[in-house]
Amino acid sequence: MPASNAHNxxxxxxxxxxxxxxxxxxxxxxxxxxxxxxxxxxxxxEGTDPPTMRKLPGLNTYSNxxxxxxxxxxxxxxxxxxxxxxxxxxxxxxxxVLMDQTGQEKIRWNLTNCWPITWTAxxxxxxxxxxxxxxxxxxxxxxxxxxxx
Numbered sequence: 001m002p003a004s005n006a007h008n009x010x011x012x013x014x015x016x017x018x019x020x021x022x023x024x025x026x027x028x029x030x031x032x033x034x035x036x037x038x039x040x041x042x043x044x045x046e047g048t049d050p051p052t053m054r055k056l057p058g059l060n061t062y063s064n065x066x067x068x069x070x071x072x073x074x075x076x077x078x079x080x081x082x083x084x085x086x087x088x089x090x091x092x093x094x095x096x097v098l099m100d101q102t103g104q105e106k107i108r109w110n111l112t113n114c115w116p117i118t119w120t121a122x123x124x125x126x127x128x129x130x131x132x133x134x135x136x137x138x139x140x141x142x143x144x145x146x147x148x149x
Contacts (some may be wrong), residue, residue, distance in 0.1 A: 012098055012106055019067065021094040026076060029069040030133070032096055035109055036063035037143050065096075065111065065138040070131040071122055077136055081116040091115050094138075112142040 017032060018025050040058030083090045091113040098107040117139050122132035 012100055014098070016099045016101065016103070018097050018099075019094060020097065021092045027067075027069060027074070029067045031068040032065065034063045034065045035096065035143065037061070060142070062140055062143060064117070065114070065140065067136045067138065068133050071134040077116065078119060081119045081136070084115050084117075089115070094140075107148055108146040110144045110146065111138070111140040112144075114138045114140040 017029070019027050019029060019032070037060060039060050042056045042058050043053040044056050045053050080090060080092075092115070094111050094114050096109045096111070097105055100106050115138065116136050118135070118137035120135040120137075122134055124132070
């Protein structure tokens with residue numbers, strides 16, 4: 001008899017997500033990449049230690065987040081970038097939320113103190129019929145993950 005899938009559910013599909021801040025969904029995106037956290041390590045040794053180096057936990061670092069979407073008349077993200085370019089610190093906590101096929105929230109990545117460092121305009125090509133895609137790159141200072149639902 002085949003084993004039940006109750007203990008081995010299908011993985012969530014990566015196409016059903018949104019970005020929000022202040023508990024408001026602000027934008028849909030076609031792609032999100034760069035959710036990554038790592039920690040450096042330092043070496044330490046005292047003269048009485050064995051002839052090996054001890055490894056000590058180092059600083060946490062976080063990759064930049066890249067968001068892509070079809071450009072529309074919604075310029076909220078551009079306005080955020082423009083505000084930062086004018087020298088106004090405008091850090092926001094945002095969430096990237098993955099949903100299942102029924103639209104129920106399953107995983108929420110919370111990013112702390114985000115701000116856009118790069119905006120890239122769409123490429124224009126009169127020989128294609130694809131959407132005009134704009135790209136935003138965000139920096140942040142930390143990731144937490146809410147409990148899996």
